[in-house]
Amino acid sequence: MSERTREDSVYEELGVPPVVNAAGTKTRIGGSRIRSEALEDMRRAAGEFVELGDLQARASELIAEVTGAEAGYVTSGAAAGLLLSAAAAIAGTDVALMDRLPDTGGVPDEIVMPRTHRTGYDHALRAAGATIVDVGTNDHHLGTGATNVEPWEIERAITDRTVAVGYVQKSYTQPDLSVVAEIAHENDVPVIVDAAAEVPPVENLSAFVEAGADLVVFSGGKGIRGPQTTGIVAGKREYIESIAAQHLDMHVAADVWNPPEGLIDRADFDGVPRQGIGRPMKVGKEELVGLVSALDSFVEEDQQAVRDEWSVRVDRIADRLREGGLDVTTTEPEGASVAPEAVVSLSGVETSARDLVAALRDENPRVYVGADGIDAGEIVVNPMCLTDEEADYAVSRILAAVAD
Structure with a gap:
């Protein structure tokens, strides 16, 4: 994210690390963006x-x-x-x-x-x-x-x-x-x-x-x-x-x-x-x-327009992660998710899903990804609560953490 975005953060002012929310509408990280x-x-x-x-x-x-x-x-x-x-x-x-x-x-x-x-x-x-x-x-x-x-x-x-x-x-x-x-x-x-x-x-x-x-x-x-x-x-x-x-x-x-x-x-x-x-x-x-x-x-609101925006963002996320060498599939809305998601398999890399999730959450800003599949060696990137800039940042931090 840009330095300007970080400087505008009220949480930074309070000395609390903000979160880049690539996990979806989770209560523990503030739900969604209020309209x-x-x-x-x-x-x-x-x-x-x-x-x-x-x-x-x-x-x-x-x-x-x-x-x-x-x-x-x-x-x-x-x-x-x-x-x-x-x-x-x-x-x-x-x-x-x-x-x-x-x-x-x-x-x-x-x-x-x-x-x-x-x-x-x-x-x-x-x-x-x-x-x-x-x-x-x-x-x-x-x-x-x-x-x-x-x-x-x-x-x-x-x-x-x-x-x-x-x-x-x-x-x-x-x-x-x-x-x-x-x-x-x-x-x-x-x-x-x-x-x-x-x-x-x-x-x-x-x-x-x-x-x-x-x-x-x-x-x-x-x-x-x-x-x-x-x-x-x-x-x-x-x-x-x-x-x-x-x-x-x-x-x-x-x-x-x-x-x-x-x-x-x-x-x-x-x-x-x-x-x-x-x-x-x-x-x-x-x-x-x-x-x-x-x-x-x-x-x-135009529900189809919102879904289209999520789809474009998740495809962009998936493409960038694939370019970084990761195995990624995209899903249609189903189960617990109302948005399409990028599912990242870590079976071919040295970093485990558990270690990746922990490392991302330990950064500043923290990066939260979907972690329900960590026992299966998977993480999920959900586009619902991301801006395009935040999506790019989340992808860059995932790739950096896997490369370390």
Whole structure:
């Protein structure tokens, strides 16, 4: 990168090494680049005050428009959205139970999940007080033709202690969401879908609701390119109402409690909810406005033009790496990636993938590449969060590290 770029870095000023992000929208390195229009709207929002409930109510309407859901809500990231979704499934509009969470002693709190949908992120569900009941096996990976979980296994696991069925949307997850939703709804329980990294494409904003999800959670700071500390929950109005009641600041006298219309119906509650389990996960007015702005831009932008830009960049990256003597293939968007990627095999060089990844991260600026395939001797270069200048820099550092 140019010296001018380095000199402009606020992280350099703070004495913290900046990162050239060739790994994609990873939370640990800051997610994605926030859209310039969202940043400007956040700046404007910072100069005024607003009732956050009113702003969330308006955001709910806008989220509903683009997702096809009954309502929506802005959270402090996708994990917070999962926690609040679980809290809504457990507590509903019971203000006494809301006040107890995460203590669920004596009340239904089970979320049924196929075993292969379990991830470290389901800690967010458990943090609300939920008990996860996993079903199925890993037999599909044995290559016998067996599936990991059969629909009947999910149905048999649902009891009078079940409050929801959990579902993680990935290319490999089974059964289809529509099948799971049908089973859940026949047993009068909702389906919570973790689709944090599943946009783009823009069509996915509505796909999970159309397939039967009662609550679907997206990250606001990945492909949508809103503030990193935002997430979106879209779904049934009754659950969004519970989320709002457990998240918004309710520290008011009953005589003046005036919850936002369209988001919370006061008649559904025995009294004013106290500070709920979601209170530590507040969303500021600036982040709310930034997310709404970014979501609008995401829906309106030319998705094909963005994909074409990524494709041109990844082809350029691959060509330069091949010129440097590396074995490189390019992929089409699939699996965990929404962008084409350059996959670099290090089988023919002395430097191991593990050593290369570590060396690149130890530089200043740090260079992050995709490292999920290091056990197979591969690294991945993702074009989503790179400028052309940064892509050239990342390639040069990879080639230099391999040559050392």
